[in-house]
Amino acid sequence: MGGGAVGRDAVGGDAVGGDEFDVVVVGAGPAGSAAALAARRAGASVLLLDRSDFPRDKACGDGIAAHALDVLEELGVSDAVAGHPPLPALRLVGPGGGTVARALPRPAYTVPRRVFDARLVAAAVAAGAQLRRHAVRHVEVRADRVVLDGGLTARAVVGADGAGSVVRRVLGQRPNPDRHLALAIRGYAPALPGPPEQLIVTSASRWPAYGWSFPIGNGRANVGYGEVLRGEPLTRAHLVDRLGALLPGTDLTTVTDLRAHHLPLSTHRPSPGLGRVLLAGDALSLINPFTGEGIFYALLSGALAGAAAAGSPEQAARRYADGLRRRLGTHLRHSSLAAWLARHHRVVDAAVRAAGRDERVYRAVVELGLGDGRLDVRTLGVIGIGLSARERTPRR
Numbered sequence: 001m002g003g004g005a006v007g008r009d010a011v012g013g014d015a016v017g018g019d020e021f022d023v024v025v026v027g028a029g030p031a032g033s034a035a036a037l038a039a040r041r042a043g044a045s046v047l048l049l050d051r052s053d054f055p056r057d058k059a060c061g062d063g064i065a066a067h068a069l070d071v072l073e074e075l076g077v078s079d080a081v082a083g084h085p086p087l088p089a090l091r092l093v094g095p096g097g098g099t100v101a102r103a104l105p106r107p108a109y110t111v112p113r114r115v116f117d118a119r120l121v122a123a124a125v126a127a128g129a130q131l132r133r134h135a136v137r138h139v140e141v142r143a144d145r146v147v148l149d150g151g152l153t154a155r156a157v158v159g160a161d162g163a164g165s166v167v168r169r170v171l172g173q174r175p176n177p178d179r180h181l182a183l184a185i186r187g188y189a190p191a192l193p194g195p196p197e198q199l200i201v202t203s204a205s206r207w208p209a210y211g212w213s214f215p216i217g218n219g220r221a222n223v224g225y226g227e228v229l230r231g232e233p234l235t236r237a238h239l240v241d242r243l244g245a246l247l248p249g250t251d252l253t254t255v256t257d258l259r260a261h262h263l264p265l266s267t268h269r270p271s272p273g274l275g276r277v278l279l280a281g282d283a284l285s286l287i288n289p290f291t292g293e294g295i296f297y298a299l300l301s302g303a304l305a306g307a308a309a310a311g312s313p314e315q316a317a318r319r320y321a322d323g324l325r326r327r328l329g330t331h332l333r334h335s336s337l338a339a340w341l342a343r344h345h346r347v348v349d350a351a352v353r354a355a356g357r358d359e360r361v362y363r364a365v366v367e368l369g370l371g372d373g374r375l376d377v378r379t380l381g382v383i384g385i386g387l388s389a390r391e392r393t394p395r396r
Contacts, residue, residue, distance in 0.1 A: 021047045023309045024146070024154035025129075026136050026167050029058065029113075030068075030295055031281025032160035033120035034302030035309070036129040037075040039158075042310035046128070047152065051135035054121045058113035059186050059261035062222040063198065063214050064295055066106035067371035071299040077123045080116060081109040085217040089197040090366065094352035095204035095345035101197070102355070102362050108198055108370070110214040110222055112188075136161070139170040139277070144314075146276050156276040156309035156316045160302055163262045165283035173270035176285055180268030182208075182292065184226025185239040187255040189213075191221040192247075200291075201246040203227075207345040210292075211246030223250055226263065226292055236260060265289040266297070267336050272324055273305075273317030280305040289339035291369035300327065300372075331372040338368055338375055350387035358382055 023039040025032045028050035036048045064081055072080050086107030093099050125131050139157065140147040146157045159167025163175070175181070192199065192213055202210040209227030216222060225243035227234070239260065244252045264285035272279055280286075281298035288294065304327065308320035341347050355362035361382050367373025 019151055020153045021045045021130075022155050022313070023047075023158065023306065024049065024148060024152060024156075025158045025160055025306070026148075027159070027161035027165075027281075027283070028054065028121050028124075028131065029117055029160060029162065029281065029298065030120055031283070031298035031302035031305075032158065033117070033124045034071065034075060034299045035158040035160055035280055035306030036124040037077070037120075037127055038303040038306030039310040040124070040127040040129055041075070042307055044310035046124075046130065046306075047154070048121070048124055048129045048131045049134045049136060049148075049152075050121075050131070051133065053133055055114045055118035057257070057259070058117060059184075059259035060113050060222075060294075061184075061186060061212055061214060061224060061292065062110045062112050062116070062216070063293065064109040064111055064116065065293065065370040066104075066108065068296040068299050069109075071296070071303055072120075075123075075299075075303060076127070077120065080119050080123075081111050084109050084111050085196065087196050087198050087215065089195070091197050091199045092352055092355070093199075093201040094349040095202045095207055096349040098349055098352045098356070100352050100356040100362060102359065104198075105363050105366060110198075110216045112216065112222070136166050139167060141170070141275065141277060154276075156278070156313035158278045158280055158302070158305045158309050159283045160280045160298075160305075162282045163264050165279065167277060168270060168279055168283050171271065171274050171277060171279070173279075176264040176268045178229045178231045180265050180285070182226050182228045182263040182265060182287070183234050183239070183260060184224055184263060184292065185236065185243065185258055185260045186222060186224035187243075187258040188216075188220050189223045189250050189255045191215040191219055192249050199247075202345070202348060203242065203246055204345050206242065207348075208339075208342065209242065211243055213247055213250065223247060223255060228265075263287045263292055263294070265339070266332055267339055269332075271317075272321050276309075276313050276316055278305045278309060278316055278320050288335055288369060290335055290342060293370055296371060297328075328372060331368075331374060334374045335368060347383070347387060351383050354379075354383045354386045357386075
């Protein structure tokens with residue numbers, strides 16, 4: 001499947017005429033396309049709305065972890081990363097300068113969202129969803145249906161419309177506050193020399209913050225920098241300067257397509273839905289607070305939301321909340337705990353040192369940051385022992 005153009009009013013083979021649908025999905029990013037695919041697999045008529053034609057760019061780190069591909073396989077999409085070589089390793093630099101570089105448990109990929117999202121939209125259309133270019137401005141929730149912009153009617157709605165979600169506002173949920181919201185800037189630059197690997201360089205001076213370089217496989221890399229907002233305005237110049245400071249091997253004059261974006265962290269999530277209206281992906285603040293990863297969360301939450309919306313629509317929110325709790329509840333609690341512990345960068349330095357010594361710790365940290373892993377007692381113990389030993393070391 002290629003990343004070709006998917007324009008206005010693309011219609012799948014099993015399309016439903018008129019403006020009444022079982023499920024309307026607002027937003028055609030990974031969460032929205034996954035919701036459309038899952039709802040179609042359940043036999044629902046689906047309308048997928050987005051304000052843009054595809055392909056279109058989206059500011060993001062472009063990292064696709066193995067867990068995201070697992071969700072896509074379950075949805076029948078097997079070639080979302082075709083043509084992009086695997087990245088077998090991750091190099092993580094701690095705030096204090098310590099480094100761990102190991103093979104990933106399973107390879108990751110870097111696929112520009114212009115390609116990745118268009119492939120998922122095409123898969124949803126091929127599965128029978130209708131695609132329409134439309135910017136939703138008004139959502140009216142009635143007892144037996146949801147009406148969008150006065151004309152489109154759905155038995156259930158999935159809001160997958162990103163960090164500035166219109167659907168989220170309809171449910172009375174405010175955007176994430178500072179300290180639960182990050183700001184990042186992303187661009188493309190020549191890939192750094194050496195074997196292909198994901199590179200993440202954390203920063204002590206603006207912690208929590210980090211820069212990254214993820215090779216795409218065509219001689220270019222997605223590079224960027226982000227930090228958690230703490231009540232002070234951040235300028236584009238500041239973000240670019242920090243990118244250059246953390247990635248000194250990247251010549252800023254070669255960086256193109258710089259775009260900034262907000263990351264609503266999962267430490268401050270709204271209710272996943274109410275009645276017939278559900279939220280998925282960034283609209284539900286599903287961004288890993290430890291790594292900024294969001295594609296896996298988007299695909300998984302979208303798939304769960306689409307399946308719930310296609311069932312008994314009046315019970316969609318309850319069914320969806322139960323599914324999220326079973327599938328991600330423990331992980332989200334553990335990732336929030338990790339974020340709380342990582343407020344002190346010396347804890348992150350201890351985790352990097354422990355991951356360098358112990359592959360089981362490394363795998364636990366990777367699973368927590370890129371997938372649905374948990375903080376087990378052994379991992380916490382090894383990190384804690386290293387932290388205590390370092391604090392007892394006499395300073396010179």
